[in-house]
Amino acid sequence: MIEKNQRLVVFTSNSSKDATEGIAYQWKYTVENQNGPEGMVAGKCLNRGESLAMNTTTRSLIVMNYFPDYPSIIGACRENSAPLMDMLNTCYEAAGKRWPNFIVVDFYKKSDGGGAPEAVDKANGQLICARPDILSCRVIQGGGVRTEL
Template sequence: MARFRFFFAVKIFLIFHLAAISFASSYGSIQLGDQCSSDEECNVGLGCFKCGIDVARCVRSNVTDQFSVVNNSMPFNKYAFLTTHNSYAIEGKPLHVATQEDTITQQLNSGVRALMLDTYDYEGDVWLCHSFNEKCFEFTKFNRAIYTFEEIFAFLTANPSEIVTLILEDYVKSPNGLTKVFTESGLKKFWFPVQNMPKAGQDWPLVKDMIANNHRLIVFTSAKSKQETEGIAYQWNYVVENQYGDNGVKPWECSNRAESAPLTDKTKALVLVNHFRTVPVKILTCEENSKHLLDMIKTCYVAAGDRWANFVAVNFYKRSDGGGTFQAVDKLNGELLCGRDDVHAC
């Protein structure tokens, strides 16, 4: 019996040892900034991407969980969140203009916590779409909104300590059209009530309380009437935002978007910084998502009356020459949470 136990123990040890080797070997050993040819060659938390005409290198591909580094006991507006512009415009549809490479689920799993979605009436349903003259067309549509909403529902269900923000450029005219899709997808379960949103620039609820109350989906709409008719928060009552597109990436300039109150208006507790070109070009985006982005969030800090951004919106969010968008969010969280240049220093 003793001999059996000995060999059994050795066998179990070998199984776990081989499993550990297998798990470790699922990640490569190439470090940040080193040349690579595939994601598998890069160390954990890194991906292999090409920046401009340079060779492909290992760059960051995951956000830091600020709640783990610090805690979730601060108001929601004291944190920063990576945001994807036109999150639904994913590569793979011929003749469509894409702004992202990853699926919605992949974006969320990589740490994206705010999604910009354009919603339209089309074919008797709500679609995510690019537009001309505020209308969706066959050659500009991407997919039905409910499919994306169901992905978000699955993520929130599987991750009970996470909060997701939806920023809707909203052209849905059908009465209660959006409410219907939110209800059918199950997302109403996580709805943050508009009546609980702070006014006059007051702090938002503590993140830990939002989680405890399961108020983990914040939704903003660009359609003012829907705050009254459907209980969806009108974005410009709560957020200030800089200009988007080519006018929003000019060095040392940070002016407010036309629909937004001035960036210095502190009656809105949340600040959003856009940093993406009007025409997305993936191979060039990495430069915009690197030092240019860090410079812009510093410029917008001053323009917003010494307030750091809560949301930073980009195209092709994993493209950079190193730390990229993830480093920018680390800086924002460091500044917001402890006045340091990086959240890891908090």
């Protein structure tokens, strides 16, 4: 996808669209934690009702939700900071030590710290080169990845 510069992936939660429209049925490919207040409990990363368990390894994509039922800019500043990073680590453990491919929040530009970009930076660093953040990964000639200590 990267080589073809085609990076849009569309999923549907309607299983019939997989066969009739060729849109990937999300539950064939993803596991996802609960959204809303139930999904924002510190120390817990419960799977969403429609999803298989977070540690199901037959699904290669992990979606981490971290947002309340009703959007709040003031709440986002608080929640998109240390609590988001804590949930990132909690869901990593719950997903069988796998980092999320998608991090879903409200008001991604709002935080009291690094916020959603910091969470994405950490997850990408871990996914790409098993380093603390994406800046620790360096692309070398030929498209490979090396790590620097």
